[in-house]
Amino acid sequence: MEMVKQVTSKNTSVITELLKQNQYVFVSGKQMTALLKTNVDQVIRFRNCWNHLERDQYMADGGTYRYRRYGQFVKLPHTSEITMLCHEPYVQPAYINSLNGDIERHFEPLTDRFVTSPILERLLQLMSDIYDGAEGKATKWNIRLHPYRIVADDLEWGQPTPEGLHRDGVTYIASMMINRTNVEGGETTLTDADKNELETLTLERSFDIVMANDEKTMHQVSPIRPENSDKCAYRDVLVIAFTKMED
Template sequence: MDRTTDSAGIEAARTALTATGAHLMPPAAVRAALPGGSDGWARFAAHWEELSPDPYAASRGTRRLRRYGHFTVDPETGEGTLQPHEPFLQPDRTNHLYETQHREFDPLTDAFLADPVLHSLLELLGKAADALARPERWRVKVHPFRVTAAADSEGQPTPEGRHRDGVTLVTSLLIGRENATGGQSTVYATDGREVLSTTLQEPAALLLSDDRSTLHGVSPIRPVDADRPARRDVLVITYTAA
């Protein structure tokens, strides 16, 4: 890992989050903070082949696969402690589709939990979140997602539309995409003004936003080649000051 690049990437994220509420960390800066090089990244990305169908998204016409886990993270050390598995409940006044619904998702796999890339990501994101709050501990929710689309059915990364997650920091890390067009991520100020808009294209591109002062959404994906399915794999991690 290149610690100089790592430190510069974190400082740029911290500065942008406090100044504008959003930041796009380029893949090179993210990879500098992760262990294992290209082999480590490939091993981490392979966990997306072990996701489970999301029946709640399916009921609204989107084929989405996911898992879910909940950690506490020590702000001083960046060390994450896995919490007992529980249903995922959207905070009040955030996601109008699901905010009163306890959703049951399969837990993160043992291999995912043991992956050093995950723990380095928790440390990296904790350093960015520190610019927004200084809690005694962070409540951290980890959601690996895959959204797919076909010629006759677009994929909806955010079927709820523009929304908040009810957290302090929300992040989206691109793991990979194939045969997909669309998937534009946009962060908005509360007055509707566009703060940042980007399409995550290169694996390890990382979008961060201050969820207390912004909203966000992602446009649908569709196949480039209509004869083959499209997919978009992301890792969403949120930090909430406890």
């Protein structure tokens, strides 16, 4: 994998070009922290939002390992405005999600603290710019946000992608590490549309992120288990889905 070596807030073209060239790109947490111009207080407040997720009651495998919330936004072209949409159930077709597809899943909405975080606003603006660049034009985007916490202990390993290797039925999909505590496993594998492996990597540090063209790649994350069996393990990520909308 060709790494993103140097990125500034004024020039993210290297990220865009790698995304276009390889159909995915990894950006380190250190680089993302610089791009997002964060400070310690903002990071702490943002990470704490993952302590207020609700357990997913829709797991067809019977698992109790996933906590989440859900919300969606629209980003119009040629403007910096990102508008939150009315809260709705989340539905995926069964051909996309073989485990939990074809049902309305009613998740709790995103919290006010999460939605108003300056980190989130900068992140969505940054990603809009990158994806606009990949599309070659300013684009109207539907943005769906899925903050997840996957937990594991000696009795139950956590499954970040219980549906296995899959795509999400969107235009671009991204996963950003928020916190990783007492975790073994959790390796991300990306493949092409024919399931040929492109890369296996581990999101380890806060704000490590992988962005991918969901129409041309597939992905999965291996199960997690505790490093220290005396303590619970958890893996907090933010999954961000961008879908092109008609103008």
